[in-house]
Amino acid sequence: MTAVEVSGLSHRFGDHVAVDNLDLTVSDGECFGLLGPNGAGKTTTLRVLNTLYPPQSGSVRVFGLDVKADAMAVRRMLGYVPQQLSIEGALSGRENVSWFARLFDVPRRERAARVAEVLDIVDLTDAADRLASTYSGGMVRRLELAQALVNRPALLVLDEPTVGLDPVARDSVWARVQEMQERYGMTVLLTTHYMEEADILCDRVALMHLGQLRAVGTPASLKAERGPDASLEDVFRHYTGSSLEGQEKGGLRDVRGTRRTAQRMG
Ligand SMILES: Nc1ncnc2c1ncn2[C@@H]1O[C@H](COP(=O)(O)OP(=O)(O)OP(=O)(O)O)[C@@H](O)[C@H]1O
Ligand SMILES: [Mg+2]
Numbered sequence: 609m610t611a612v613e614v615s616g617l618s619h620r621f622g623d624h625v626a627v628d629n630l631d632l633t634v635s636d637g638e639c640f641g642l643l644g645p646n647g648a649g650k651t652t653t654l655r656v657l658n659t660l661y662p663p664q665s666g667s668v669r670v671f672g673l674d675v676k677a678d679a680m681a682v683r684r685m686l687g688y689v690p691q692q693l694s695i696e697g698a699l700s701g702r703e704n705v706s707w708f709a710r711l712f713d714v715p716r717r718e719r720a721a722r723v724a725e726v727l728d729i730v731d732l733t734d735a736a737d738r739l740a741s742t743y744s745g746g747m748v749r750r751l752e753l754a755q756a757l758v759n760r761p762a763l764l765v766l767d768e769p770t771v772g773l774d775p776v777a778r779d780s781v782w783a784r785v786q787e788m789q790e791r792y793g794m795t796v797l798l799t800t801h802y803m804e805e806a807d808i809l810c811d812r813v814a815l816m817h818l819g820q821l822r823a824v825g826t827p828a829s830l831k832a833e834r835g836p837d838a839s840l841e842d843v844f845r846h847y848t849g850s851s852l853e854g855q856e857k858g859g860l861r862d863v864r865g866t867r868r869t870a871q872r873m874g
Pocket of ligand 2: 691
């Protein structure tokens with residue numbers, strides 16, 4: 609069974625082509641990394657997959673279901689951690705997760721137990737009844753992961769889940785993702801700018817640049833093509849012609865979004 613099948617997907621914002629005739633396949637149970645420089649089209653692709661943007665041309669299927677025709681069914685199979693912070697600061701951690709459980713129709717009788725379970729997985733049990741506005745950045749990210757997991761998604765979509773976290777917090781997010789993957793046989797589709805982490809975590813990665821797919825394969829095979837000592841960062845540079853250093857994270861859009869969330873969170 610194919611978890612995700614993207615064929616001929618294009619997405620424009622006005623004249624700007626953000627995703628350009630993209631073909632991509634993610635297998636069931638795989639951890640797949642979508643890599644590429646800022647503005648490559650990763651988030652846009654994930655938003656189409658996630659039914660937030662209807663596909664303008666081409667098609668996307670999630671476990672055989674079309675994102676356009678079967679949007680509701682697709683949404684139920686998905687857990688999504690967006691690039692921009694999405695939690696509600698005026699609610700406690702537990703309330704934030706409960707709200708998602710309700711949204712995703714987790715049966716009423718199971719809700720409390722399910723919420724407690726995912727809070728435990730992300731190690732937020734002790735902080736669960738504090739307002740989320742008092743959480744650190746790493747705790748917020750783990751809370752978002754708990755929200756994405758509460759409906760036991762077949763496909764977990766993570767858009768830069770570890771951005772802004774210290775190395776220990778990053779490891780802890782990834783360890784939890786791997787644990788969930790093993791426990792529930794979840795498929796994981798993620799984006800990250802940390803090449804070392806993608807190398808360790810992902811079964812396969814795709815390199816995206818200017819909305820197009822430049823390369824896809826296992827980290828080992830892509831590195832081997834570049835030479836005996838090549839790193840995934842070398843692969844990234846080769847296919848995108850850009851360096852990871854000195855890049856500004858996000859544009860004004862992102863900054864505005866983050867500020868708005870920060871305000872909302874007090
Ligand atoms: N809502 C929007 N309106 C106009 N342009 C947009 C919008 N969203 C994205 N874009 C543009 O589409 C392109 C792809 O953006 P996208 O957010 O998909 O990139 P990305 O690969 O996720 O980048 P990053 O690594 O910075 O998150 C960029 O040029 C961006 O400016
Ligand atoms: Mg993005």
